[in-house]
Amino acid sequence: MTDFSFAVLPGVDQEEILWLQELTKDYSEDNKRKFIALYQSRRKDPQTVLICCLLGLVCVSxxxxxxxxxxxxxxxxxxxxxxxxxxxxxxxxxxxxxxWEFNKGAAMEAASLLKMY
Incomplete structure (x- = not known):
């Protein structure tokens, strides 16, 4: 898998890409693909967090x-x-x-789930 495999995630920045690459550097291509699928399903987009936060200013906080x-x-x-x-x-x-703090935890959970199998 190329170094750009994490760039497909919405709202991802360079720091997150580098951290994910370091976390998955010893993974096989198949495990990296599984990790990306699992991480993508758990990851929260920063823009979604911002939109929900701004909704809290006008309606339900x-x-x-x-x-x-x-x-x-x-x-x-x-x-x-x-x-x-x-x-x-x-x-x-x-x-x-x-x-970012939530996504780090989600990445660690995804990595630990892959190690179990």
Whole structure:
């Protein structure tokens, strides 16, 4: 598989591509293909996180936290109006970091699942 195999993921940046290449450097072509399919199904696009976060400014706050599997923070944002909108604004600014942290965990889960088989 070429070095550009991770470039097909939506919203992927260079840092994420390099990290994924380092994570899968010892994988065979078949395992790398399986990893990409598994990772792509679990990965969250940073633009989706941003859109859901901006929706929290005008209607229901905390949707982006539920999408990132942070249920506790989602409930807190829901009942406090995004911590009086300050938390929602901070999350809108840091949407790439939130998505990157979630995606790192998803990549580690996908890698561990592949090692089990």
């Amino acid at each position: 905390g949707i982006h936290r539920f999408i990132l599997n942070q249920v506790g923070m989602g409930i807190l944002y829901l009942f406090t109006g995004g911590l009086c909108l300050i938390g929602t604004i901070v999350d809108a600014v840091n949407h790439r970091k939130l998505a």
